[in-house]
Every structure is written in structure tokens, then in C-alpha cells.
Amino acid sequence: MEYILSTNGLTKTYRNYKALNQLNMHVEKGSIYGFVGKNGAGKTTLIRLICGLQKPDGGEYILYGRKNSRKDIEKSRRRMGAVVETPSIYLNMTARDNLKEQYRILGLPSFEGLDELLKLVGLSDTGSKKAKNFSLGMRQRLGIAIALAGNPDFLVLDEPVNGLDPQGIIEIRELILKLNHEKNITVLISSHILDELSRLATHYGFIENGQLIKEISAKDLEAACRKCIRVTVSDMEALARVLFQLKADHQILPDHQADIFGEISISKLAIALANENCELLSVHERDESLESYYVNLVGGGRHE
Numbered sequence: 211m212e213y214i215l216s217t218n219g220l221t222k223t224y225r226n227y228k229a230l231n232q233l234n235m236h237v238e239k240g241s242i243y244g245f246v247g248k249n250g251a252g253k254t255t256l257i258r259l260i261c262g263l264q265k266p267d268g269g270e271y272i273l274y275g276r277k278n279s280r281k282d283i284e285k286s287r288r289r290m291g292a293v294v295e296t297p298s299i300y301l302n303m304t305a306r307d308n309l310k311e312q313y314r315i316l317g318l319p320s321f322e323g324l325d326e327l328l329k330l331v332g333l334s335d336t337g338s339k340k341a342k343n344f345s346l347g348m349r350q351r352l353g354i355a356i357a358l359a360g361n362p363d364f365l366v367l368d369e370p371v372n373g374l375d376p377q378g379i380i381e382i383r384e385l386i387l388k389l390n391h392e393k394n395i396t397v398l399i400s401s402h403i404l405d406e407l408s409r410l411a412t413h414y415g416f417i418e419n420g421q422l423i424k425e426i427s428a429k430d431l432e433a434a435c436r437k438c439i440r441v442t443v444s445d446m447e448a449l450a451r452v453l454f455q456l457k458a459d460h461q462i463l464p465d466h467q468a469d470i471f472g473e474i475s476i477s478k479l480a481i482a483l484a485n486e487n488c489e490l491l492s493v494h495e496r497d498e499s500l501e502s503y504y505v506n507l508v509g510g511g512r513h514e
């Protein structure tokens with residue numbers, strides 16, 4: 211497996227507080243990695259560290275095969291573009307001038323590719339309009355264009371759709387997919403908007419209290435989510451006994467319901483419940499959403 215970024219016991223402490231606590235994560239080449247966590251979980255801290263804006267105080271990260279402790283880590287960082295927190299744009303400048311400025315900062319020899327970049331992010335026809343008059347979505351896209359100015363093959367976006375309207379969200383989504391599919395850019399996106407992430411991500415890393423509690427591909431997550439059957443019964447104690455006998459991986463829910471994971475024979479379940487004088491009131495196959503997967507993950511595990 212080729213990783214663009216991996217971290218090994220990465221730790222960052224602010225006074226006594228461990229914003230990152232022995233974090234281990236792996237971003238595969240070519241992936242769209244959804245970095246999921248609540249506010250304050252440590253997402254931005256990880257991004258600040260890999261961008262070189264702050265230093266870790268424990269563990270390490272490896273970016274394009276180079277450890278962060280190496281003197282030439284900047285060479286790896288040059289292959290990466292990032293929009294951290296709010297996009298750094300000059301509000302009194304047009305999109306084109308903002309990009310020119312970034313080309314100068316990067317010391318690029320010419321403005322070659324600038325028009326293509328503006329087109330790519332859908333800002334070709336903004337002319338003399340200054341960034342201060344842009345919508346939030348346009349500013350976000352300009353921020354992404356600036357991050358792409360050095361022609362990176364790894365793009366890091368911190369909460370890119372925060373505060374955007376539905377149209378703005380769609381535009382950012384389409385842009386990210388295009389960059390990934392057509393330009394082979396690996397993308398790391400931090401977000402807590404799970405529904406949106408589920409339309410993009412090929413891999414997920416779930417962070418909680420500075421630790422990576424689960425890393426899973428979208429494919430495996432989908433498979434795990436599909437094999438869920440929600441049952442409603444008349445007697446929960448009987449159901450718990452039966453599920454224990456059947457060795458079924460399950461989760462008890464309120465309102466006389468439970469989710470059963472993995473393969474299970476419904477007829478066997480119904481017979482076993484009938485033997486316990488328990489009625490099987492309903493059975494639904496559930497496509498467990500990313501959101502409920504996440505809630506299960508952070509809210510305590512399943513019972514076996």
C-alpha cells in the first residue's frame with residue numbers, strides 16, 4: 211500500500227491538554243480521505259502539524275516517504291496544497307490577482323496554467339470583481355485554486371463546506387471529485403458533515419479526543435452498514451436471550467427495537483422468539499448511514 215501521509219503515535223499538547231494523543235492514520239495514494247470528528251476532536255491540529263504551522267511534541271508523521279524530522283521535509287510539503295480554517299485570500303483583489311500573488315509567493319517562473327486553474331474552479335468569468343464581493347462558495351473555490359497553484363498532488367481541506375449554501379456545497383463536491391478523478395489528486399477532507407462526506411470519501415478516519423478510533427474504506431463501511439436488520443419485538447428480554455443463543459452481533463435500541471449485524475436466518479429468529487412467547491412485530495433491512503455508524507462508534511460498541 212502506498213501512503214501519501216501516515217502518522218505514528220503523533221501527539222500535540224497544548225499546556226496540559228493533548229489535542230492529538232498517539233494518533234495513527236494512513237492516507238492512501240489516490241484516495242479521498244474523510245477525516246471525521248466532533249468539534250475539538252483534533253482535526254485542525256493534525257492539519258496544522260502536517261502543513262508545518264506547528265510542531266508535534268511526540269510521535270512522527272511521514273509525508274511522501276519523508277519523516278517530519280528530516281531537514282528536507284519542505285520538499286514533501288511542496289507537493290501538498292492546503293486550505294486551513296478560512297481560505298487565505300486578499301479580499302481587495304480579483305481572483306486572477308490573488309492567484310498571481312500566490313504564483314509570486316511560490317516563486318513560479320511564469321503565470322502559465324493560471325487560466326486553466328481559474329477555469330477548473332469555475333472562476334474564469336469573475337473579471338474585475340473583487341474577492342470581497344464573492345459568495346462564500348466562490349471564496350472557498352478561490353482558496354482551493356490558491357492551494358493548487360504549485361501543482362500539488364495532495365490537497366488538504368479543513369471543513370471545506372462549512373457555512374456554504376446547498377449550491378455552494380454541490381460545487382465544492384464536484385470540484386473535489388474532478389480533482390481526484392481527472393487530476394489524480396489525493397484529498398484529505400476534515401468534516402463533521404457526514405452526509406456530505408459520504409458522497410465523496412473513499413476512506414474514513416474517525417478521530418475522537420485526539421485519537422484515531424477507526425480507519426475504514428468506504429467499501430468496507432458500506433458492507434458493514436448493509437448487513438443490518440432492524441427488528442421490533444414484544445419482549446426485549448426474550449430477544450436479548452435469543453440473540454445471545456444465536457451468537458448474533460447486535461445492538462439493543464429503545465422502543466423494543468434492535469439492530470442485528472451480519473447474516474441471520476429470519477425464520478430461525480422467528481421460531482426462537484416464538485419459543486420464548488415473544489412476537490416478532492417487524493423486520494426491516496437497514497442501510498445504516500454513515501451517521502449512525504459514527505454514533506455507534508463514538509457512543510459505545512456493539513454487543514456480541
Ligand SMILES: Nc1ncnc2c1ncn2[C@@H]1O[C@H](COP(=O)(O)OP(=O)(O)OP(=O)(O)O)[C@@H](O)[C@H]1O
Pocket residue numbers: 224225227229247248249250251252253254255256
Ligand atoms: N493554540 C491552541 N491553544 C490551546 N488549545 C488549543 C489550541 N488549538 C487547539 N486547541 C484545543 O485543542 C483541541 C483540538 O482542537 P482542533 O482545532 O484540532 O479541533 P477540531 O477537531 O479541528 O475541531 P473544530 O471542528 O472545532 O475545528 C480543542 O480542544 C482546542 O480547544
